[in-house]
Structures are given as C-alpha cells and as structure tokens.
Amino acid sequence: MTEFVHRPYDKIYVRDMIKLSLDDLIGMMSSLEAANAYWVDGVLFASFAMTESEELAKKEMQNEMFLDKIIFAVYENYSKTVKSSTNLEIGVLNMQKSKLYQDLIAWLKTQAIWNE
Secondary structure, three states: OOOOOOOOOOEEEEOOEEEOOHHHHHHHHHOOOOOEEEEEOOEEEEEEEOOOOHHHHHHHHOOEEEEEEEEEEEOOOOOOEEEOOOOOEEEEEEOOOOHHHHHHHHHHOOOHHHHO
16 A cells, blocks of 8 residues: 655745735636635735746755745635625635744734735
C-alpha cells in the first residue's frame, strides 16, 4: 500500500500584500476565471502563486513556497457569496478548518498593512 505523509511547508515567502476595500476585492475577483475568494477569521482573501519555474519547483522540494501576492479585505462574517455595491457577486469558500490558512491570516494580522 502507498504510504502518505503530511508535511506542511517550512517557510512561505510572500512578495506583496494588498489590502483592498471589499468592493475592490470583489471587482478584481469577479474579473478572474476562478471567481472565488477564501474566508478565514474575518478576512476575505485570495493568494496568487508565482509563475512556475524549475527553480521554484526545487524550492517546493525543499519545503518552501513563494507567493506573488495576497489580496485581502476585512469581512467579519462568513457567507457563501458576497456582493459589491454595484451588484457584482463572487463565491466565498470557508477555509476556517485549514491550519495553513489560519496561520497565514494570523500572520497577516500582525503586519503593518493590516492597520492601514
């Protein structure tokens, strides 16, 4: 039988963090093919990986990940969809049970941009 091993990343590098208004985040997400945002601990967000390369693949094998950016907005309560003031609507996935995303949002809330 195949052996399965869960091995979280040792380190995730985030190149850019962008705090948006809820309307701006919805507008941006609605223009993408996969128009779903994630929700954890009062934050609506999406993360974007860097373009794949052989060098990044080697880093992944060393248990490191690079994110190009995280866009986010404060959104206190989870709902399955969220609408902008101009009636754009996107789906929201509740990722509250993901330890990785819980850690990401806890870290994000400690960054200077959180209070901007």
